Amino acid sequence: MPDELRLVASQIAACTKCDLYKGRENTVPGEGPIDAKIMFVGEGPGQNEDEQGRPFVGAAGKLLTDLLASIGLSRSDVFITNIVKCRPPNNRAPKKAEIEACNTYLIDQIRLINPQIICALGTPAIVTLLGEEYSATKVHGKPTSKNSLTILPMYHPAAALYDGSLKEVLASDFRTLRQLLDARTKLEQPIENGRSSRGRETLEKWI
Numbered sequence: 125m126p127d128e129l130r131l132v133a134s135q136i137a138a139c140t141k142c143d144l145y146k147g148r149e150n151t152v153p154g155e156g157p158i159d160a161k162i163m164f165v166g167e168g169p170g171q172n173e174d175e176q177g178r179p180f181v182g183a184a185g186k187l188l189t190d191l192l193a194s195i196g197l198s199r200s201d202v203f204i205t206n207i208v209k210c211r212p213p214n215n216r217a218p219k220k221a222e223i224e225a226c227n228t229y230l231i232d233q234i235r236l237i238n239p240q241i242i243c244a245l246g247t248p249a250i251v252t253l254l255g256e257e258y259s260a261t262k263v264h265g266k267p268t269s270k271n272s273l274t275i276l277p278m279y280h281p282a283a284a285l286y287d288g289s290l291k292e293v294l295a296s297d298f299r300t301l302r303q304l305l306d307a308r309t310k311l312e313q314p315i316e317n318g319r320s321s322r323g324r325e326t327l328e329k330w331i
């Protein structure tokens with residue numbers, strides 16, 4: 125892990141800003157390369173993630189890995205994290221105050237990685253990144269662009285494990301992700317080292 129992301133991870137490891145620290149086995153800061161073009165933001169660690177200190181390593185993680193493969197990507201191409209970095213008890217949804225307490229780490233990660241696309245997985249992540257009035261049902265698959273950052277809301281992979289019909293919806297939204305990525309890559313080709321043309325300042329203004 126690069127030093128800057130390691131620093132955020134070590135701050136998370138020592139964090140007691142909300143009550144979720146009390147029940148955790150491990151913190152789950154997230155993982156992936158600092159120059160990832162795509163970030164995935166889920167809801168919060170479950171039991172497997174809490175045990176291993178890694179995001180999306182259970183059944184939902186397997187589906188996420190398969191969906192990535194279906195568009196020619198692997199986990200090591202993307203940065204995967206959550207809106208809260210500690211496991212909520214019994215996998216309940218994270219509370220608003222917990223999400224707000226943890227937001228600073230997510231913002232730091234977004235600033236360091238400076239991704240082209242953030243996929244918000246499930247309504248809690250969608251609300252955190254886009255606002256209260258949004259939900260997966262209403263906006264999944266519909267990208268929103270803010271300056272140089274595109275946010276693509278999706279259903280949470282765990283939802284597709286309960287309701288099989290959502291698997292094809294997710295697969296289709298991943299195809300949208302592939303198209304967005306290809307369009308961005310095309311746009312940036314004429315510029316030497318496309319990423320450097322996009323300053324951090326723009327993202328700071330948005331976040």
Ligand code: URA
Binds near residue numbers: 170178180184282
């Ligand atoms: N579900 C999430 O939202 N995040 C994980 O890391 C694993 C399952």
Ligand code: SF4
Binds near residue numbers: 136140141144151226
């Ligand atoms: Fe800190 Fe976030 Fe863990 Fe709460 S969930 S203790 S804010 S790292």
